[in-house]
Amino acid sequence: MRADAPRSSAPVVAVILAAGLGVRFDTDNPKQLFKVGGKPIVAWSIEAFEANPGVTDILLVVNDKVRSPIEAIVAENAYPKVRMVITGGAERADSTEAALQTLAEAGIPSDAKVLIHDAVRPFVSQESITGCIEALDGFKAVTVAVPSTDTILYAHDLGDRKVVRDVPDRADMFRAQTPQAFRFDTLRLAYAKAASDPEFHPTDDTRVVVDYLPDVPVAIVAGSETNLKITLASDIPIAEWMARSFQGK
Numbered sequence: 110m111r112a113d114a115p116r117s118s119a120p121v122v123a124v125i126l127a128a129g130l131g132v133r134f135d136t137d138n139p140k141q142l143f144k145v146g147g148k149p150i151v152a153w154s155i156e157a158f159e160a161n162p163g164v165t166d167i168l169l170v171v172n173d174k175v176r177s178p179i180e181a182i183v184a185e186n187a188y189p190k191v192r193m194v195i196t197g198g199a200e201r202a203d204s205t206e207a208a209l210q211t212l213a214e215a216g217i218p219s220d221a222k223v224l225i226h227d228a229v230r231p232f233v234s235q236e237s238i239t240g241c242i243e244a245l246d247g248f249k250a251v252t253v254a255v256p257s258t259d260t261i262l263y264a265h266d267l268g269d270r271k272v273v274r275d276v277p278d279r280a281d282m283f284r285a286q287t288p289q290a291f292r293f294d295t296l297r298l299a300y301a302k303a304a305s306d307p308e309f310h311p312t313d314d315t316r317v318v319v320d321y322l323p324d325v326p327v328a329i330v331a332g333s334e335t336n337l338k339i340t341l342a343s344d345i346p347i348a349e350w351m352a353r354s355f356q357g358k
């Protein structure tokens with residue numbers, strides 16, 4: 110990250126989280142390296158942010174198992190925006206925290222725009238990425254999301270069963286996707302506050318802001334059903350179909 114470069118506007122840093130173990134997929138076949146349309150899933154994600162003119166820098170977060178192959182992908186493609194490949198942590202939030210620490214040490218400005226993206230969402234749209242970048246001119250936190258087409262049930266435990274506690278209005282129900290984007294100082298403050306609770310295990314970054322900076326609205330940016338998160342092996346056939354349609358095959 111060129112913290113010292115003269116700039117007319119804040120840097121826009123894409124943090125691509127690729128440090129997961131893929132337990133629900135296949136730990137012996139890391140899903141971030143799985144090829145769809147002949148290209149590793151992580152490469153699709155990197156290239157989406159490389160292609161977006163608003164993104165200035167990319168930071169990759171990996172684990173020891175995928176570091177070498179991902180570094181090889183970066184070298185082979187000579188991605189101009191990729192600045193660093195760092196090691197993440199045990200949970201997704203730990204990987205975000207590792208990225209925030211790296212960005213702080215790199216001296217990026219407090220108003221930098223930081224977009225956190227799941228590497229295993231290979232088909233993120235340019236509209237969603239640009240939507241996040243632009244929305245951060247009016248908000249300190251934004252997240253890509255799609256309206257739920259299913260009715261959402263809020264459940265709790267009753268003995269060994271889940272029972273329905275509430276059925277929220279579907280019109281207000283969204284499924285979070287990524288990128289989730291923040292002004293750098295906002296996300297750092299939220300994570301600093303969250304660090305006081307070792308039992309806090311958020312599954313995304315938006316919740317950290319919602320829970321610890323409740324006065325900061327998190328704006329929703331339109332996602333898409335093609336912004337699929339590769340989680341299970343059963344996601345691969347649709348991802349392969351999407352890749353072919355993106356490639357015009």
Ligand SMILES: Nc1ccn([C@@H]2O[C@H](COP(=O)(O)OP(=O)(O)OP(=O)(O)O)[C@@H](O)[C@H]2O)c(=O)n1
Nearest residue numbers: 126127128129130131132133199200201228229
């Ligand atoms: N400690 C972690 C956990 C997840 N991720 C990343 O966050 C994204 C979403 O996580 P998920 O789909 O849950 O990936 P895994 O954690 O690998 O999957 P699982 O829960 O099945 O192990 C992925 O790109 C994953 O690589 C990460 O960077 N660091």
Ligand SMILES: C[C@](O)(CO)[C@H](O)COP(=O)(O)O
Nearest residue numbers: 201227285286287312313338
């Ligand atoms: C961040 C996220 O993609 C929003 O839907 C999701 O929470 C990631 O969950 P995962 O269990 O880390 O895949």
